[in-house]
Amino acid sequence: MAFLFRRWRHKLFFNVIVRFVVGLLFIYFYCEYLIYYVTQVQCEWPALKKEYAQDVTPVYAMVLADTHLLGSRNGHWFDKWRREWQMHRAFQTAMTLHGPEAVFVLGDLFDEGKWCPEKEFNEYVDRFHKLFRVPEGTAMYTVVGNHDIGFHYRITPHLAYRFESKLSAPPVRLVTIKDNHFVLINSMAMEGDGCSLCSRAINEIERIEDILKCSSGSTLCKGNVVLKKYSRPIIMQHYPLYRESDSICTEPDAAPLPDRNSLFEERWDCLSRESTEYLVERLRPRSAFGGHTHHSCVVRHSFVPTADHKIEFTEYTVPSFSWRNRLDPKYYLLTITPEEVRVSKCGLPRECTLQATAVVMLLALLIYLRVYYNRTKNYNQKHLFGKKV
Template sequence: MASRCNPHHVAFIADPQLVDPHTYPGRPWPLSTLTVKFTDQYLRRSFSSLQQELGPDSVLFLGDLFDGGREWSTQHSESPEGRYRKYDDRFWKREFHRFVKIFVDTWNEGDGHIRHPVGRRLLTGLPGNHDLGFGSGIQTPVRDRFQSFFGKSNRVDVIGNHTFVSVDTVSLSAMDQPDPETGSSGTGSGDGTQPNEHIWRETQDFLDRMNVHRGRAEVEALRMLGNQSEGRRFQHRAMDILEPSLAHTAAPEIAGFPTILLSHVPLYRRPATPCGPYRERHPPSSPNLEEDERNAIPMGRGYQYQNVLTPTISRDIVSKVGPNLVQMYSGDDHDYCEMSHHEFSGSPTEITVKSLSWAMGIRQPGFVLTSLWNPIDPATGQP
């Protein structure tokens, strides 16, 4: 959360996808070991330089932290692919410590740049399809493990006087897919159970209660700005014996900060929607084209992936995030893409962030650094 006079700098990191046996299956030793060594070294040095030279106030990861994380077995699940079943929960935890060594240990190198009394933020909980799987392919124990170590996947955070809404879109996408066990889709078979509900319900409930989550986060942010305590959760008053014994205080009102949406998978856009001049693999065919298939994110799906969300899922998310949506950030594609969603009120811009890794098909890996500027009155939350 920024003070009233300093901008807040946020670095977005997408798709580090730590190289593992899933990345290059069958690559022989010592080439496999050297690949891990040098990609890790590149990521660690890049992230360390980012902290030392730029010192962002917050760093937000946009998913796909591991490459084969969804495949590594838990105590209650195993990979659908037999060749990966030998990699167990202990292997996943070693990969987690590898992630910590590369990113968390070097995160502290930026502490000399602290500009705000609340300190710096590092958020890693947004999952990608390589972390969990995609849609109906997600196994609940795999998701539970990810959240236990990396944090909540669906969350609201106030950063730099902006409200960041992180949505687990890889799980939510199961709403648009048939149940792999029953083959049913839509609203279910009439017995009260909906297809894939155990996968998407948590995220849908989060979106359905967005006003509560946003209100609580924004009110707490204003309290911190004003050095106030959290306040009472329940009303302290005498009441009639027939009244409910616990009377909650009214739900907090939304302060109305500008909202930024985070999703691993980009939102839907028309096929051939151009990504702009900063796309590395396929620059624009010519300036100012309304359609440019080579420059666009391709429309496609396959085993445990989908290049963009469906129109239904995209509309549902945007409608529930609220009218203050001004920006979106996503990952997954590995290359840069910037476009405006004119189909939504305010035409919010979506930036798909490059992968930070040099092993993801991009010759010039990257990240995005954004400056947030929203000076407010701490008493009211208004500019």
């Protein structure tokens, strides 16, 4: 009988250990994989307000900003690994759940792009493509940010060229998807001081302006390049357009107070007033997207260049996609037709939510094991000895 009792105790102990290990593996799997699905499955593509003919198919695009991949200078290696793993899981989950046709990344891909030597920059680019890998059929477009090549005053031709060549990101680029036109702009090239980078950007903007005029049937058209179908473009860049501060931002994930009321410095926190007016008057956008502040903001602009002409559009500042920059990273899903731009903001799990979930699940596991042990022990003692001992 004593032998059977010892054998039963060993078996019970083994069963408890097995359940504990399996429980830990499930907690890890849930907190490192499943929680991204649980969070993002709640976010859907925004619905269009109008009904369209069958030949009009919307573009489904994803917009994120400020990934700030760490280099060799800032941050601990564990923090670097942890944040990159989180962004990779979140992004790949979004690709699986939503399957966008296009992904726009609005600058500051790298945290130390303006400092790193050539070899490190190439490794940066490879890491970015591995972490933010898109499936076949999805196009990715990147816009340069100040952390990628530096603010205007410290950009060298080499820094600008290597980002442009490695990530296909010229100072200004016109992208057309299903008759929807996107103008991708290097914000630091909008300084307006006549530098070579700025001159390239201005020349391209004026060329795109003429293409849009020709496509709209304007009598002011000078060239002969015409788009298949005209629609007002969508601006994609790193900086927000000019605004005095974030005090006009009312979203729950806007900049916290009192920082929200801090005045912006032109060409540092946002585009200058002159560059903003220039872009709006030249391109007449129907919407604009930027990043840089790491916080959310929705601004409804109304420009009146002349007494009989008004340009109205909505600008969205996209929160950072990195847990290093905010506790609740976000990204946008866009449903776009030549007449509509519909926006949904998607949240990722908070760091505290991940930690609290792991603690609660661990406590639940320990309680379950305690109950299982006591019940199994009492049941087997009754059968071995005919009574409880």
